[in-house]
Amino acid sequence: MKFKVEVRTIILENYDTGILPHMLVSIGCLLFVFHIIGAKISNDCGHAESRRTFHNMMMCFIVLLAAMSIVLIAGGSMCFAHRNFLGDAFKKGLLSSMKLYKENETVKEMIDRTQLEFRCCGSTSYKDWFEVSWINGEDINMEHPDVQSNLKHGNYYGDDVPFSCCRINSSRPCIFHKWLIIILLRHLQTSINEAIEEGDPEGGGDAYCFSQAPCYTIL
Incomplete structure (x- = not known):
């Protein structure tokens, strides 16, 4: 999450990930360790010869796991609150960045x-x-x-x-401001080719987008 956000800090306004990513990673590591210990305790309690030694630790483990669950819920709540904070920062930042689109x-x-x-x-x-x-x-x-x-x-x-x-999977062509430039360049290119083929490179030639199109222009 921290990496995904930080690579886009240029279009985020007044946003800081804070301690949340570190907190989540720490909780994950602690839970991993606790569950390994819990697996060890549970396994040893399953054998009569080792049960006496480890069964008293079972209650301590349950209490610690319950405490970690509360911390995990708190981390989840922080993520939910952070989502709104991130959304606002992204909305404001993107609007500000759009004004720099043509300059930066x-x-x-x-x-x-x-x-x-x-x-x-x-x-x-x-x-x-x-x-x-x-x-x-x-x-x-x-x-x-x-x-x-x-x-x-x-x-x-x-x-x-x-x-x-533009949507890549759109069934219709995507029109934006350079589309007109492409059409005009295509007309210019075909007109030059037609003039060369007619033996008069400096003269006018038929211009078109597609050779089978019904409309022609003389350039």
């Missing part, structure tokens, strides 16, 4: 990895990305009318999400 490569990588691993999108929902300017201005045409209409204080706010929000 380390934060971007961690958010993408987290969304892909846990198949999630945003902090509470995918709409959280609509409130964040997460697209770098260098990746889009800032002079385009559609882009201009979504500019606020010089930053672009769109209704799309990063690629890591």
